[in-house]
Amino acid sequence: xxxxxxxxxxxxxxxxxxxxxxxxxxxxxxxxxxxxxxxxxxxxxxxxxxxxxxxxxxxxxxxxxxxxxxxxxxxxxxxxxxxxxxxxxxxxxxxxxxxxxxxxxxxxxxxxxxxxxxxxxxxxxxxxxxxxxxxxxxxxxxxxxxxxxxxxxxxxxxxxxxxxxxxxxxxxxxxxxxxxxxxxxxxxxxxxxxxxxxxxxxxxxxxxxxxxxxxxxxxxxxxxxxxxxxxxxxxxxxxxxxxxxxxxxxxxxxxxxxxxxxxxxxxxxxxxxxxxxxxxxxxxxxxxxxxxxxxxxxxxxxxxxxxxxxxxxxxxxxxxxxxxxxxxxxxxxxxxxxxxxxxxxxxxxxxxxxxxxxxxxxxxxxxxxxxxxxxxxxxxxxxxxxxxxxxxxxxxxxxxxxxxxxxxxxxxxx
Numbered sequence: 001x002x003x004x005x006x007x008x009x010x011x012x013x014x015x016x017x018x019x020x021x022x023x024x025x026x027x028x029x030x031x032x033x034x035x036x037x038x039x040x041x042x043x044x045x046x047x048x049x050x051x052x053x054x055x056x057x058x059x060x061x062x063x064x065x066x067x068x069x070x071x072x073x074x075x076x077x078x079x080x081x082x083x084x085x086x087x088x089x090x091x092x093x094x095x096x097x098x099x100x101x102x103x104x105x106x107x108x109x110x111x112x113x114x115x116x117x118x119x120x121x122x123x124x125x126x127x128x129x130x131x132x133x134x135x136x137x138x139x140x141x142x143x144x145x146x147x148x149x150x151x152x153x154x155x156x157x158x159x160x161x162x163x164x165x166x167x168x169x170x171x172x173x174x175x176x177x178x179x180x181x182x183x184x185x186x187x188x189x190x191x192x193x194x195x196x197x198x199x200x201x202x203x204x205x206x207x208x209x210x211x212x213x214x215x216x217x218x219x220x221x222x223x224x225x226x227x228x229x230x231x232x233x234x235x236x237x238x239x240x241x242x243x244x245x246x247x248x249x250x251x252x253x254x255x256x257x258x259x260x261x262x263x264x265x266x267x268x269x270x271x272x273x274x275x276x277x278x279x280x281x282x283x284x285x286x287x288x289x290x291x292x293x294x295x296x297x298x299x300x301x302x303x304x305x306x307x308x309x310x311x312x313x314x315x316x317x318x319x320x321x322x323x324x325x326x327x328x329x330x331x332x333x334x335x336x337x338x339x340x341x342x343x344x345x346x347x348x349x350x351x352x353x354x355x356x357x358x359x360x361x362x363x364x365x366x367x368x369x370x371x372x373x374x375x376x377x378x379x380x381x382x383x384x385x386x387x388x389x390x391x392x393x394x395x396x397x398x399x400x401x402x403x404x405x406x407x408x409x410x411x412x413x414x
Contacts, residue, residue, distance in 0.1 A: 003138070004130075004131045004135050004138055004139040004142055005142060007130060007131060008188075008189075008190075009130045009188045009189070009190035010130045010131055010139060012184045012185065012187050012188045013123075013126070013127070013130055013184075013185065013188065014142060014143060014146060015180075015181075015184045016077075016081075016180070016181035016182070016184040016185045017123070017143055017146070017147060017181070018143075018146040018147060018149070018150050019150070019177045019180045019181050019184075020081070020174075020177050020178060020181040021146075021147040021150040021154070021177075022150035022153065022154045022157075022173070022177055023088075023154070023173045023174030023175070023176065023177025023178060024154070024174050024177070025150060025153075025154025025259070025263070026154040026157050026161070026170055026173040026174060027088070027154075027170070027171060027173065027174040028154070028259065029154075029170065029252065029255060029256045029259060030161075030170035030171045030173075031049070031091075031105070031109075031171075032241045032245070032255070033245070033252045033255075034091075034095070034100075034105070034171075035049050035102065035105060036241065036242070036245050036246065037245065037252070038095075039100070039101065039102055039105070041102055042374075043242060043370050043371075043373045043374040044370045044371070044374065045102050045370075046238065046241065046242060046370055046373075047238055047366050047367050047368075047369055047370020047371065047373075048102075048106060048366075048367070048370070049102070049105055049106055049109065050234070050237075050238045050366035050369070050370075051362075051363045051366040051367050052105075052106040052107075052109045052110045052113065053109045053110075053112070053113045053116075054113065054234070054359040054360070054362040054363045054366065055110060055113065055359075055363050056110060056113035056114040056116065056117045056359075057113070057116075057117055057120075057355060057356045057358070057359025057360060057362075057363075058356065058359060058360040058363055060114060060117045060356075061117055061121070061352050061353070061355055061356020061357075061359060061360075062206045062209070062210070062349075062352060062353060062356050063206070064117045064118050064121045064352050064356075066205040066206050066209070066348070066349055066352070067348075068118070068121040068122050068125055068348030068349075068352065069125075069205065069346065069347070069348035069349055071122075073122040073123075073125055073126040073129070073348075074126060074185055074186075074188055076118060076122045077118075077119060077122050077123060077126065077182075077185050078182045078185050078186050080115045080118040080119045080122070081115075081119060081178045081179075081181050081182035081185065082178070082179070082182045083115050084112055084115035084116065084119070084178050085174075085175050085176075085178035085179050085182070087108060087111050087112045087115065088112060088171070088174050088175045088178065089172075089175045090108055091105070091108055091171050092169075092171040092172060094108075095171070117352075117355075117356075120351070120352075120355050121348055121351055121352040121355065122348070124335060124338075124339065124347070124351045125347040125348040125351055127139060127140075127339065128339050128347065129190070130188075130190060133339075133340060136335075136336040136339050136340060137273070137274055137277050137278075137282070137332050137333065137336040138274050138332075140273075140331065140332035140333075140335045140336050141270055141271075141273040141274045141332040143332075144266070144269070144270030144273060144328055144331055144332050145267060145270040145271055147266075147270075148263050148264075148265075148266030148267040148269070148270050148324070148328050149263070149267055150263075153260070153263070154173070154260075154263070157170075157173065157256075161173070205349060206349065206353075208346065208349065209346055209348075209349025209350050209352070209353045210349075210353050212342065212346055212349075212350060213350050213353050213354060216341065217400050218283070218337075218341070218399070218400050218401045218404050219338065219341055219342075219350075221395055221396055221399030221400070221401050222286070222334070222337070222338070222396060222399075222401050223354055223357070224395050225290070225392045225393070225395035225396040225399075226334075226354065226358055226392070227357050227358060227361045228361070228388060228391055228392040228395060229290060229293075229389065229392040230358040230359070230361040230362045230365065231361045231362070231364055231365040231368075231388060232297070232365065232385050232388035232389045232392065233293075233362070233365065233389075234361070234362035234363075234364070234365025234366045234368075234369060235365040235366070235368055235369035235372065235381065235384070235385050235388070236297050236300075236369070236382065236385045237369075238365070238366045238369030238370060238373070239369045239372065239373045239378055239381050239382065239385075240258075240300070241255070242373050242378065243303075243373075243378040243382075244258060244316070247378045248303075248305075248312065250313070254313055257313065257317060258313070258316050258317055258320050259320070261316075261317035261318070261320040261321045261324065262320040262321065262323055262324035262327075263324060264321055264324065265320065265321035265322060265323060265324025265325035265326075265327075265328060266324035266325065266327055266328035267324075267328060268321075268324075268325050268328065269289075269324065269325040269326065269327065269328025269329035269330070270328040270329070270331075270332065271328075272328075272329050273285070273328065273329045273330075273331070273332040273333060274332065276329055276333070277332065277333045277336070281403055281404060281405040282333035282334070282336060282337040282404060282405055283333075283337070283396075283401040283402055283403055283404030283405065284402065284403060284404075285329060285330060285333040286330050286333055286334055286337075286396060286401065287393065287396050287397050287401070287402060289326040289327070289329050289330030290326070290330065290389065290392055290393045290396065291390075291393045292322060292325070292326040293323060293326040293327070293389055294386050294389035294390045294392075294393060295322070295386075296319055296320075296322040296323035296326065297323065297382055297385045297386045297389060298382070298383065298386035299319045299322075300316070300319050300382045301379045301380075301382035301383045301386070302379075303315060303316050303319070303379075337404065337405075338350065338351070338354065369381065372384065
């Protein structure tokens, strides 16, 4: 198995993904602080802001996947990254001009999300063109390792810039990250296979991707479990920002530290992902990681309240580290299994179909999270989240995905 970072094209792709993740993770803290502390958004408005980031996947995800299978994927990534950087720049500029409002944030995040739809559909479909299929788990693990380092430092960087300078400074980080990413992708010289000249009509192509995904022996239970997972996760992350900044009254720096802990856990998980997949198989890694995720959010509901602030911060950081570990160890196996199970001619549609429904689930979760936070309270909401995560575990635990390996998928197609 060849080390993916030894391949020049993958190195450029890896750098682009890493700096992009650094910028977007710094933006997470900046937008949360901007919306909650600067603009004074209500719980419902926080849910709407979160939903706006995922709504483009509901409206455009399937169409984007069909077009990505018709277009060359590298130019698509470059153009969409540059467009996203311009839209990201509009947020600090409007803030400086005193013209930023909750509706403006929602509109801009929706437009940024439209670019994300294209980027997401193209990047995972482009990866198998850069590395051999037998190296997909390792390539996804290398991406996971660097991305989680970025996600670890990004929230801390965002919180530091907000504390020392301003929210505008933190919001410039994702702008620079996307520009650097576009430049690195444009430098890739590996010849990309031509788009398929006999691609089906748009609606027919979308239908083919959906049928493949939802009639597949193992991809179908994986997809259904992932959709439920996204509902739970969206509720959780929406309520977490309110819980920490408003319920516990912590500073932006403390919130950034909590998010950074999830990044540390993600790095540890990504470092273990390749070995875990080789030993257990991708299917069992996915199941174990999702169970661990459910336990982490159940523990979040038990965050100490009357204890000294330092104790509560350490406790929640440890819980978030476990949550991050579960995602870091799972994602390389999930992506490698999906990339191996789908033929190249359908990768864009299969990836986009999965992501589109996932983000639709995230829209629902964000809205539900805002409502539950305002009605049931923070801790009961986290308990509900743990139950929904457990349901996602059950869907894959009782399916043929248990014991599944991407190598078996490749063999069945060959």
